[in-house]
Amino acid sequence: MNELLLSILRATAVHTGYTLVCVTIGFVLGLLLGIGLSRLPALSRYLIPLLSILNTIPGIVFIGMLVILIGMTPATVITALSVYAMFPVLKNTVTGLNGVDGQYKEAARGCGMNHCQRLIQVELPLAMPTIIGGLRLSTVYTVSWAVLAAMIGQGGLGDFVYKGVSSNNNALILQGAIPAAVLALVLGGLVDALQKRVVPKGLRKGGAGK
Amino acid sequence: MSIAMIWDHLSLVLSALILAVAAGVPLGLLAYLCPKVGKALLWVVDLIQTIPALALLGVIMVATGPGSPTAMTGLALYSLLPIARNTSLGLSQVPGHLKEAAAGMGMSPAYRLFHVDVPLAAPMLVTGIRIAAVNAIGTAVFASFVGGGGLGGLFYTAIRQRNMEQILMGTLILMAMALVLDAGLGWVERRMSGNRRNKLPLPVKAAGGALLALASVALVASMLLPKYTEGQLTLYDGDYSEVKLMHAMAELLVEDKTDLEVVILDQMTQVNNHNELKGANPSCDLMFSYDGTVLTTFLGLDTKDIPEGESLYDFVNETVREREGLRLLGKVGLNNTYSIGVTQSVIDRYGVSKVSDLIPIAGELDFGAEHEFYTEEGSMKYQPFVDFYGLRFRSAKPVDVVLKYNAVESGAFDVMVVYATDGLNKRAGLTILEDDRGFFPEYYGAFLVREGLFADFYDAAPNLEQVLELLTGQVSSEDMVELTYAVDVDGRPVEEVASEFLRSKGLL
Numbered sequence: 001m002n003e004l005l006l007s008i009l010r011a012t013a014v015h016t017g018y019t020l021v022c023v024t025i026g027f028v029l030g031l032l033l034g035i036g037l038s039r040l041p042a043l044s045r046y047l048i049p050l051l052s053i054l055n056t057i058p059g060i061v062f063i064g065m066l067v068i069l070i071g072m073t074p075a076t077v078i079t080a081l082s083v084y085a086m087f088p089v090l091k092n093t094v095t096g097l098n099g100v101d102g103q104y105k106e107a108a109r110g111c112g113m114n115h116c117q118r119l120i121q122v123e124l125p126l127a128m129p130t131i132i133g134g135l136r137l138s139t140v141y142t143v144s145w146a147v148l149a150a151m152i153g154q155g156g157l158g159d160f161v162y163k164g165v166s167s168n169n170n171a172l173i174l175q176g177a178i179p180a181a182v183l184a185l186v187l188g189g190l191v192d193a194l195q196k197r198v199v200p201k202g203l204r205k206g207g208a209g210k
Numbered sequence: 211m212s213i214a215m216i217w218d219h220l221s222l223v224l225s226a227l228i229l230a231v232a233a234g235v236p237l238g239l240l241a242y243l244c245p246k247v248g249k250a251l252l253w254v255v256d257l258i259q260t261i262p263a264l265a266l267l268g269v270i271m272v273a274t275g276p277g278s279p280t281a282m283t284g285l286a287l288y289s290l291l292p293i294a295r296n297t298s299l300g301l302s303q304v305p306g307h308l309k310e311a312a313a314g315m316g317m318s319p320a321y322r323l324f325h326v327d328v329p330l331a332a333p334m335l336v337t338g339i340r341i342a343a344v345n346a347i348g349t350a351v352f353a354s355f356v357g358g359g360g361l362g363g364l365f366y367t368a369i370r371q372r373n374m375e376q377i378l379m380g381t382l383i384l385m386a387m388a389l390v391l392d393a394g395l396g397w398v399e400r401r402m403s404g405n406r407r408n409k410l411p412l413p414v415k416a417a418g419g420a421l422l423a424l425a426s427v428a429l430v431a432s433m434l435l436p437k438y439t440e441g442q443l444t445l446y447d448g449d450y451s452e453v454k455l456m457h458a459m460a461e462l463l464v465e466d467k468t469d470l471e472v473v474i475l476d477q478m479t480q481v482n483n484h485n486e487l488k489g490a491n492p493s494c495d496l497m498f499s500y501d502g503t504v505l506t507t508f509l510g511l512d513t514k515d516i517p518e519g520e521s522l523y524d525f526v527n528e529t530v531r532e533r534e535g536l537r538l539l540g541k542v543g544l545n546n547t548y549s550i551g552v553t554q555s556v557i558d559r560y561g562v563s564k565v566s567d568l569i570p571i572a573g574e575l576d577f578g579a580e581h582e583f584y585t586e587e588g589s590m591k592y593q594p595f596v597d598f599y600g601l602r603f604r605s606a607k608p609v610d611v612v613l614k615y616n617a618v619e620s621g622a623f624d625v626m627v628v629y630a631t632d633g634l635n636k637r638a639g640l641t642i643l644e645d646d647r648g649f650f651p652e653y654y655g656a657f658l659v660r661e662g663l664f665a666d667f668y669d670a671a672p673n674l675e676q677v678l679e680l681l682t683g684q685v686s687s688e689d690m691v692e693l694t695y696a697v698d699v700d701g702r703p704v705e706e707v708a709s710e711f712l713r714s715k716g717l718l
Contacts, residue, residue, distance in 0.1 A: 049392045052340070053385040056347040058362075061377060064369045064613050072607070072622040088292065088341050095337045101305075130334065133299045137292050137341065144260045150581070152617065153607030158262070159581070162608065165264040166582035168481050168507055173265045184260040185253060 004175075008160075012179045015156040018146040019187065022078055023139050026085025030138070031131065033086070034093025035119065044094060055087045059148045067152055077149040084145055085138040092134025096127030128198040136191040143184040147176070157183075219360035220387055222278065222353055223346045225433045226285035228426045230342060234290045235335065238297020239323075252294060259291045263352045268482065271356050276446075276486050276493050277476065278433045281358025285350055289342040296341075300334025301327055336399035343391045347384050357446050357486075359476035366449065366612050370634065371698050372619075443470050443667065443674075444494045446486065447477035451697040451704065452546065452631060452655075452690060456498035456681075458708035460657065463680060466718055468671035484508050487660065488534040495663050496678075500546055501526045501538060502590070502653035509533065512588045513651050523654060535661045539675075540682030541654040544631055544690045548583070548590060548650045551628040551640035553618065564646040568625065569600055577603040578623035580611040590650060598649050631687050633695030655685070684715055 033051070037044035059080065066076040100123045108122040124131075150158030157176040164172030237255065241248025258266075266287065271280045304327050312322040328335075354362030361380055368376035410418075443464055448454045454477075461472040475494070478486070480503060486493045501523045505511050509529055516525045527538045550565050560571050568575065584592050584606075592606060603625065609617045615634045618626050628635050628642070635642065657678060660666075664675045671677070685693075689711070696707045712718040 049389050052344045052392060053388045055344045056384045056388040057381055058348045058351040058365060058384075060351070060369065060610070060612060061365055061381060064616055065377070067613060067616050067622075068620055071620055072609070072617055087344070091337055091341055092296075095333055099303075099333060129303060130299065133295065133334075137295060140256050140259050140291060141345075144262075147262055150608065151610035152613060153578070153609050153622075159608065161262040161265065162581035162610070163585045165262070165268075165481075166580065166611070167585045167587070168510070169585065169587070170265075172585070173262065177260070177262055177265060180260045180262075181257050184256050188253070188256050 008175060008179060011155060011157045011159055011176070012183065014149075014154075015143070015146050015158075015180065016183060018074075018077060018081065018149055018156055019139070019142045019183070022081035022085050022146070023135070023142050025078070025082040026087075026138055026142070027089050027135055029082070030086040030089025030091075030134065031093055034090045034131075035097065035124075037090070038094045038097035041098075048091070048094065051090060052087055054083055059084075059145065060151065063148055063151060072152045072154070074149075074154050076152060077146075077154050080148070081142055081145055085142045088137040088141065089131065089134040092137070093127065093131050096130030096134075097123055099130065100126045125198075125200045128200070129195060132191060132195045132198055136188060136195070139187050139191055140184050143180055143187060147180070215359070215361055215364065216383055216387075219347075219350055219362075219384075221429060221433065222281055222285065222350050222358065222360050223343070223387070223391075225430045226282050226289055226346055226350070227339070227343055228430055229282065229286035230289035230293055230346075231339060233286070234293030234338075234342075235297050237290070237294040238301070238335070241294065241298035242301040248298060252298065255290050255294050258287050263288070263349070264355060267352065267356050268485075271482065271485070275436065276478070276482070277357045277437065278353070278359060280356045281350070281353035281360070282430070282433045284352070284356075285346055288349055289346050292338040292341040292345075293335075294338075296334045296338025297331065300331030300338075303334070304330045333399055336395055340392055340395050343395060344388045347388050347391070354449065354477050355479050356482050357476045357478040363447070363449070363477045367451075369612050370450070370615065371701065372616065373701065437473075437475060439473055439475075439493075441471070441670065443472045443496075443671075445472070445474050445496060446483050446494055447474050448483075448498065449477050449479050451633070451694045452544075452629075453480070453498050454704045455690075455693050455697065455708050455711075456542070456655065456657075456685075458704050459681060459685075459712055460496070460498075460678060462705075462709055462712055462718060463677050464671070464674065467677045467680075468674060470667060470671040470674065481507065484658070487658065488536055492660055495666075496657050496659040498655060499658045500653040500655050501541075502547065502651055504530055504538070504658065506588045506590065507582075510587070514589065522651060523656075530658070531661060536658050537661055539657040539659060540679055541656045542681045542685040543683050544655045544685050544687045545652050546629050546631045546655055546687070546690070547653040549628050549630045549645065550625060550643045551635055551638075552625050552643060553623070554639040554641070556624050557641050562643060564644040565599055565649070566646050567643070572601040572603050575603055575624040576622065577606040577625045578609055578614065578617060579606075579627035580614060581608045582611075583627050584608050595649055599647065631690035631694060633691055633693070633698045636691070636695055637699045655690075657681075680717055684717065685711075 037047060062080045063076060066080055070076045104122055104126060105118060108118045146156050147158035147161055149156040150162045157180045160172050160176030164170065237251055241252050267280055267284045270283050274280050274283055308326060312326045350360050351362035351365050353360045354366060365380055368380065445457050448457055457474055461474060464470055464472050480499060483497045487497055504526045505522060516522055523541065530536045552562060556562060562568060579592065614626065615638050617623060619638050628640060630642065667674050693707055693711060696702045697704055709718060
């Protein structure tokens with residue numbers, strides 16, 4: 001029993017590792033690309049759909065191709081999951097930045113802020129709830145996608161799931177599914193806590209702006 | 211790849227998205243209107259997202275029946291998260307002063323919700339649907355585990371065969387689908403957000419909306435309709451070439467020698483196919499399987515459960531009849547047991563020919579197998595195997611059964627568990643080692659049928675049993691290696707290879 005618990009904990013740790021690494025990479029990429037594309041509306045009209053279609057590549061195809069290019073290593077898993085994790089952040093960043101009311105941008109310009117200041121001090125804070133909303137989607141998605149790591153022998157909770165599914169063993173599937181669900185709840189809760197902190201003071205309920 | 215398959219895939223995605231929007235947007239609204247209940251609901255949606263697809267589909271299949279209803283429901287559940295989350299997020303971000311202004315103008319809360327809050331939240335809401343749409347297009351490949359059709363089966367076959375052209379074509383089609391859907395949703399977004407004046411007159415809008423709603427309902431309903439198979443001998447397609455070939459042979463023979471019509475539905479895994487065959491409400495009539503698979507995977511038994519002196523086949527046949535009302539027809543001949551294959555470089559370096567030759571060199575070799583081989587129950591598994599021979603491999607990794615030949619060809623393994631009759635062994639340059647101490651039991655292939663099958667079809671085909679038994683003893687392991695090679699490596703169509711084989715045996 002202890003051994004079982006240990007193996008579940010070990011798999012959960014690997015799973016958490018994949019999730020954190022991939023969500024971080026995906027978040028940074030998505031945020032930067034999102035900011036860039038929101039500045040270039042003409043380009044983003046064509047580029048966003050092109051980036052979005054990366055997410056339509058089925059996991060098994062993406063990973064199957066990467067196995068041939070990179071081999072059966074954690075790098076394969078991280079590459080695929082980071083690309084997948086990028087999209088919700090990117091999409092929500094662009095939506096959030098585009099949704100910033102023109103009056104605030106004008107006010108900021110009127111205060112003499114330059115482009116960079118406006119972005120960092122006005123637009124990003126106002127768009128932050130939406131961007132973090134994208135991060136939350138990515139996080140929960142990646143917890144569920146990280147099961148794919150087991151497809152190429154790279155561990156994680158997917159190991160139990162794959163073994164359980166192939167041998168018709170529900171107990172094994174649950175061994176993987178329950179910790180994954182808990183992990184999603186915990187990480188989702190962390191992002192929610194972050195969400196509360198990044199909402200600008202003026203926009204919080206009962207805050208100065210009300 | 212045919213237009214029908216593409217349409218299948220697209221209608222699966224569309225119907226699932228319709229369901230997901232129909233459920234997700236109200237959920238998001240609820241989460242916004244009463245945050246306490248809503249929060250709990252959104253957590254549940256998070257949880258659904260983390261349930262492994264295969265497990266979720268298995269559960270749904272019990273409730274909704276196999277094929278497209280299961281695939282649609284599963285895909286809709288996986289699409290719920292971004293839609294529900296973004297709806298509630300978008301609504302909660304409507305600036306307070308606008309809400310106050312609306313209240314000040316005397317709008318009722320309901321009027322305000324639909325005329326102020328929702329239009330302002332529309333971009334977020336549609337962003338959620340767009341995220342769901344692109345993900346659903348890729349995720350829909352899982353439909354092929356449960357007979358749900360679409361492009362999934364094609365991808366799995368193409369990856370196994372390393373058919374780059376096919377993979378690329380399939381991926382491009384998925385991408386094109388995503389672009390079209392995304393453009394459509396972008397158009398909806400622009401219509402819904404209040405930024406530009408809506409120029410269409412109200413009757414046109416109402417008619418358009420009604421038409422769209424009607425089309426949506428029709429599409430979802432069409433997915434729920436059971437495929438009409440009354441009076442037809444029904445099979446599901448197999449998820450790998452050997453089963454596909456045997457099912458095609460059964461179809462060819464039965465249609466040639468009886469008046470019965472045979473229908474082969476979309477592909478399914480062995481485990482799911484068996485679940486559809488047993489029980490009170492079977493949705494198919496027979497499937498090709500193996501006595502060893504029935505024993506271990508379907509019945510959950512092991513070779514040590516077989517009474518002394520009884521053969522595996524006889525024991526399985528008796529037990530499966532008692533427990534599940536199924537029985538095996540005669541063995542077709544092939545023995546698709548587990549085998550140990552080694553790469554050419556191992557042969558060149560060490561000149562091995564039997565499994566026991568690996569004992570002294572195992573420490574320098576990497577071992578690979580599909581996940582099933584690493585499970586704990588049963589004796590035909592990794593640990594009992596290495597203990598039996600005294601093998602200590604340098605590493606042992608599980609890999610998805612679809613990807614394993616890609617893995618061994620990329621040099622990830624030196625030794626791999628393979629199936630004896632797999633034509634891909636030859637392509638991958640794997641040499642099968644002799645199981646010299648007899649570890650692996652037999653896996654004789656045979657048709658597994660419902661016990662009442664021949665009585666049910668007696669009027670239409672009194673000779674059905676004899677026709678199916680024509681295959682008994684006719685397909686040897688060597689034959690099957692050649693047949694799967696023709697399909698998996700030469701890329702020839704299954705029906706053509708099957709019919710050619712039957713003709714060569716004088717059965718057709």
